[in-house]
Amino acid sequence: MKIQSVRGMNDVLPADSAAWQHVHAVAAQVFAAYGYGELRLPVVERTELFKRAVGEVTDVVEKEMYSFEDRGGEAISLRPELTAGVVRAGIEHGILFNQQQRVWCTGPVFRYERPQAGRYRQFHQLDVEAFGINTPDVDVEIIAIAAQLWKRLGMSGFQLEINTLGTPACRAVHRAALIDYLQQHEAALDDDARRRLHTNPLRVLDSKVPATQAIVEGAPKLLDYLDEASLAHFAAVKAGLDALGIGYIVNPKLVRGLDYYTHTVFEWTTNQLGAQGTVCAGGRYDGLVQQLGGPQTTGVGFGLGIERLILLMGVQNVPVVSNGPQVYVCRFGDGAEHVALTLAESLRDSFPNLRLVLNAGGGGLKSQLKRADNSGARYALVLGDDEVAAGTIQVKSLRGEGDAFTCARTELAAELSRRLGL
RNA sequence: GUGGGCGUAGCUCAGUUGGUUAGAGCUCUGGAUUGUGAUUCCAGAGGUCGUGGGUUCGAGUCCCAUCGUCCACCCCA
Missing domain, CATH: 3.40.50.800 (Anticodon-binding domain)
Structure with a gap:
């Protein structure tokens, strides 16, 4: 019996590695161009880290993590994303206290999902994070880094979608109103939406079930619950993007699947990869560092799926620097x-x-x-x-x-x- | 986790209502050209037909299971 690779975990052969090397080289150059330093982290962390950072009731933590006990009885997990580890390391080494930090990170991440095009159980991300800067200018910087990366790779055709989630306080008020509204229409909701109603009602807004969508149309809008400062922050982000000539659309239904986001959230999407259209996504997470036991420090960043990026480079016939013999x-x-x-x-x-x-x-x-x-x-x-x-x-x-x-x-x-x- | 498509040579695929020794193109190796690639011609190599059961006189073909892969849902990068 031939031994095969584990499902959803792929080999990159020499014929394909030039694209990977090219992406890494260009990305490292771009991140350095903005003053970001590289962080290298373990692939496994304590399971508790992801439960607290990503959110206990998210799909990622609920049913997609590779979690197990090591021989010492420690509950550990293969990382399902990079941000939690970056924050953990930042707190542990005291580099997030009362200071600014610009860092990036790359490597494999793991999610137990059903594989399909552009979705694998082991995949790779590029991750960029800025800490300790609470002004919207750095939100713009983070988005601009992605745009710069597309430019230097020679890629095009992305759609940038942005939204704001406001502060936890605004969200709490909106959340209460939303739950109240959804409960009134509970009978018409699908099972999944009903289950999420109390645990994570914001996700219900994103539902694609037609009946649920119809109800969501009339639901309380987060935008109506945002305070002045949140609105001003969002306006400043948009103004910064306008100044750079980076096109975007505001998508009020854009909600990230990870719980730690606040204020700005964004996604770079493409319609050239079938159902897996999100290539790069991120946002601001002002409460995460404190939530993980660190000082009150703001953060903003994004994760980028390298496999999807490389698939898209193939679709767009983006030239890759060859690493073959001369x-x-x-x-x-x-x-x-x-x-x-x-x-x-x-x-x-x-x-x-x-x-x-x-x-x-x-x-x-x-x-x-x-x-x-x-x-x-x-x-x-x-x-x-x-x-x-x-x-x-x-x-x-x-x-x-x-x-x-x-x-x-x-x-x-x-x-x-x-x-x-x- | 749900639904569907597909697994035959290294690659892309054909293989009739189940019937002799499973084919083609490309690739590869050698030769035509004792020292010149990519074109041409000739020859050769390459397969437990994904795996395991079952039905049958007989299975690449039919049935069951399983693994992988692809597409969509879901989720997200």
């Missing part, structure tokens, strides 16, 4: 073996960025050139006994850049450097 060295004849070996090594010494494959495993020149072609290399170098004797080497373009020519081996480094821009 040069393939063919060698044959007893005298050429070690000459080619030392030549290849010295070229790598001279040009750290050069990607050069030295033929191994023998084969005739014909099959070596075939390997060279299949490797994607731009040039093949041919070194046989004739060239060894003459102190030369043949440089052969594999991509229609003129005829093959022979040059002195002492000239080779300069020749490659010029042609490949090393």
